[in-house]
Amino acid sequence: MLSVVEASAQVWKPLSPLLYATSEPAEVYTLKVYNNKLLIYGNIMRIGNYMLPQPQFGSWGRPLTWDGIVYDSIPGLGNFYGVIYSFAEFNNKLYCGGNFNKINNDIGVGNIPNTKYIARFDGTNMEALSNITPSNDVKILKTKNYLYVAGYFYFLGSTVYGPVAGYNGTNYSHLGVGVQGTNPAVYAMTEYNNEIIISGGIDWVGGLYTNGIAAWSGTVWHKLKDEYLVTPNNMVVDTINNFLYVSSQEYGTDTTSGLKRWDGYNWDDLHIPDTNSYPFKLCMYHKELFASLLVVELNQDTILLRYDGVSWYNIIGLNSDVRDMCVYNDDLYIAGYFNMAGADSVNGIVALHVEPPTGCNWLIPRVFANSDTFYLGGGNANVQLYNNNAYAQSWQWNFGDSGTDNVKDPIHSYTIAGNYTAIVTVTDSGCVKTAQKTITILNGNGLExxxxxxxxxxxxxxxxxxxxxxxxxxxxxxxxxxxxxxxxxxxxxxxxxxxxxxxxxxxxxxxxxxxxxxxxxxxxxxxxxxxxxxx
Structure with missing residues (x-):
C-alpha cells in the first residue's frame, strides 16, 4: 500500500508571480541548472501582469531564468519556433534540442538557417551547429567526451545516422553501426559506469537485439542483461548506490515492466503498488528516488511519489502531469501541466522541499564478482570483488577465510578449495550496512x-x-x-x-x-x- 507523506515532512513553495500563456496558466516542459540559475522553458507569454515582448523573428519561445527570488531572461537566448526538450553544456556553449522548426525550411530559431531541431547559444547569440540538421525531433542531449544527440531523427542532412550520434563541436560522428530497425526512437539517455546508455523504441543496436536499452562504451555497443522492458522512456542514476533506474510502460495487470533497477549485474523489479499508471519522469533528491506518474484518469491523486529504498510514499497536492524535475538550491523543482500544488496556485512550476531522510533505507550496499566460481591455478585463485558505494566513508571486508581488507574493491587470493562468504560492511553518513556474496573455489585440475x-x-x-x-x-x-x-x-x-x-x-x-x-x-x-x- 502507498503511504501518504505527512504534511510536516513536505513543503510546497510556489514561485511568484505566476506564469501564463496569455490568459490561461502556463505549461512548463524543461528545466536545467545553468550558470547558478534555474533555466525554465515552456508555453510562457506572461509573467504575472507583464507580457513578454514578441521578437521580430521567432515566437515567444524564450527560456526564463529563476534565481530563487525573481524571474529574468538571458539576452540572445531565445526565439524558438516550438518546444525545447533538452539542454546540455558542451565546450562552454549551451545546446538546445527539441521540436522547433519553421514550416517548410531549416530554421528553428529566429531567422538563423540550419537551426531546425537543434541549436546552441555561445553566450551572446544563437547559432547553428553545422550546415546540416536532424530529420526529426532531438529528444535528449548528454555531455561526456562528446555531445551525444538522440531523439526521433534518422538522418542528419542526407546521411543515415539512426536516432543517436556524437558531435565534437564541429562535426557529427556515427556511433559504430548505431541503431537499426523500423522507425527507431531514443527517449532517454544518461551516463552510467562511464558509458552512455540509451533507451526507448529501439530493438537492434550495434547488430545486437537489445530490447529497448543499450550501452555505448566509446568504441562499441553492448547490451545489458536481458530484461522485459516496454519502450523504456526515462532513466536516472543513483550515484550513492550506483543504480540505474529505468521506467517503461506498463499495461493493465502487467506488473513485470513499469520501473526497474539495474545494478550493473542484475535487474530488480520495483513495481509501484496500488496504481495502474507508470513512471514518466525520474529524479534523485536527498538520496531518494522521486517518480512522477503519467496521469491516466481524472481526479488521479497519485501523481508524484517518493521511494526511500524500501517503501513508496504518495506526495499529494498536484492536479496534473509532471514533465520535468530538477534539484536547485536544495529544493526539488517540478514542471508540468498542473496549476495547483496543495492549496496554492502554481501554474506549471513549483518547488518542493522534503527534509533529508533520518533513517538508512537509502544506503543499499551490494557485493559483486565477475563469476561465482573460481579455480585454483598454481595454488591460489585471485578473486576481484566490487562494492557499489563509491562515496562511502569506509569499507570493511571479511573474505570468509580469516582474510580482511578496508578498500572499496579488493582482490583477494584464496588458497584452499571450498565455499566462502565475502562480507562487506559499509559506513556512510552515520549509517552502517552489510552485504555479502558466496564464492566457490574449486581445485584447478589440469591447470597446474x-x-x-x-x-x-x-x-x-x-x-x-x-x-x-x-x-x-x-x-x-x-x-x-x-x-x-x-x-x-x-x-x-x-x-x-x-x-x-x-x-x-x-x-x-x-x-x-x-x-x-x-x-x-x-x-x-x-x-x-x-x-x-x-x-
Whole structure:
C-alpha cells in the first residue's frame, strides 16, 4: 500500500508571480541548472501582469531564468519556433534540442538557417551547429567526451545516422553501426559506469537485439542483461548506490515492466503498488528516488511519489502531469501541466522541499564478482570483488577465510578449495550496512601449469596513461582468452589467444581512469587476474 507523506515532512513553495500563456496558466516542459540559475522553458507569454515582448523573428519561445527570488531572461537566448526538450553544456556553449522548426525550411530559431531541431547559444547569440540538421525531433542531449544527440531523427542532412550520434563541436560522428530497425526512437539517455546508455523504441543496436536499452562504451555497443522492458522512456542514476533506474510502460495487470533497477549485474523489479499508471519522469533528491506518474484518469491523486529504498510514499497536492524535475538550491523543482500544488496556485512550476531522510533505507550496499566460481591455478585463485558505494566513508571486508581488507574493491587470493562468504560492511553518513556474496573455489585440475611464472604473463606499462600490452605463452590447445574489465566490473572486451606466444595490445579507450582488471580465462575459467592502474 502507498503511504501518504505527512504534511510536516513536505513543503510546497510556489514561485511568484505566476506564469501564463496569455490568459490561461502556463505549461512548463524543461528545466536545467545553468550558470547558478534555474533555466525554465515552456508555453510562457506572461509573467504575472507583464507580457513578454514578441521578437521580430521567432515566437515567444524564450527560456526564463529563476534565481530563487525573481524571474529574468538571458539576452540572445531565445526565439524558438516550438518546444525545447533538452539542454546540455558542451565546450562552454549551451545546446538546445527539441521540436522547433519553421514550416517548410531549416530554421528553428529566429531567422538563423540550419537551426531546425537543434541549436546552441555561445553566450551572446544563437547559432547553428553545422550546415546540416536532424530529420526529426532531438529528444535528449548528454555531455561526456562528446555531445551525444538522440531523439526521433534518422538522418542528419542526407546521411543515415539512426536516432543517436556524437558531435565534437564541429562535426557529427556515427556511433559504430548505431541503431537499426523500423522507425527507431531514443527517449532517454544518461551516463552510467562511464558509458552512455540509451533507451526507448529501439530493438537492434550495434547488430545486437537489445530490447529497448543499450550501452555505448566509446568504441562499441553492448547490451545489458536481458530484461522485459516496454519502450523504456526515462532513466536516472543513483550515484550513492550506483543504480540505474529505468521506467517503461506498463499495461493493465502487467506488473513485470513499469520501473526497474539495474545494478550493473542484475535487474530488480520495483513495481509501484496500488496504481495502474507508470513512471514518466525520474529524479534523485536527498538520496531518494522521486517518480512522477503519467496521469491516466481524472481526479488521479497519485501523481508524484517518493521511494526511500524500501517503501513508496504518495506526495499529494498536484492536479496534473509532471514533465520535468530538477534539484536547485536544495529544493526539488517540478514542471508540468498542473496549476495547483496543495492549496496554492502554481501554474506549471513549483518547488518542493522534503527534509533529508533520518533513517538508512537509502544506503543499499551490494557485493559483486565477475563469476561465482573460481579455480585454483598454481595454488591460489585471485578473486576481484566490487562494492557499489563509491562515496562511502569506509569499507570493511571479511573474505570468509580469516582474510580482511578496508578498500572499496579488493582482490583477494584464496588458497584452499571450498565455499566462502565475502562480507562487506559499509559506513556512510552515520549509517552502517552489510552485504555479502558466496564464492566457490574449486581445485584447478589440469591447470597446474597455468601460473603467472610458467605462462610468462606480463602486463605493462602498469600504471599507464595509455594503452596496455599483455604478453603470455599458452601451453596446449585449450581455449584461452584475455578479458578486460572496467573499474565497475563490467566486461569491456575479450581477446582470443592462440597456443604459444601471444602479445595483445589493449587500447586506452578500454580502460577507465583508476583501477581496472585484466583476466586470463582458460575454457571459461578465470586463472589469473591482475589490476591495471590508469592515471
Amino acid at each position: 601449469e597455468y601460473t603467472k611464472e610458467k605462462l610468462n604473463f606480463k602486463v605493462y606499462p602498469n600504471p599507464t596513461t595509455g594503452n596496455i600490452t599483455v604478453e603470455c605463452t599458452i601451453p596446449g590447445k585449450d581455449k584461452s582468452e584475455l578479458r578486460a574489465f572496467s573499474s565497475y566490473g563490467s566486461l569491456q572486451e575479450a581477446y582470443s589467444l592462440q597456443p604459444g606466444y601471444n602479445k595483445v595490445e589493449i587500447p586506452a579507450g578500454k580502460w577507465d581512469s583508476g583501477v581496472s582488471i585484466v583476466g586470463l580465462y582458460v575454457n571459461g575459467k578465470q586463472i589469473l587476474a591482475e589490476k591495471v592502474v590508469k592515471n
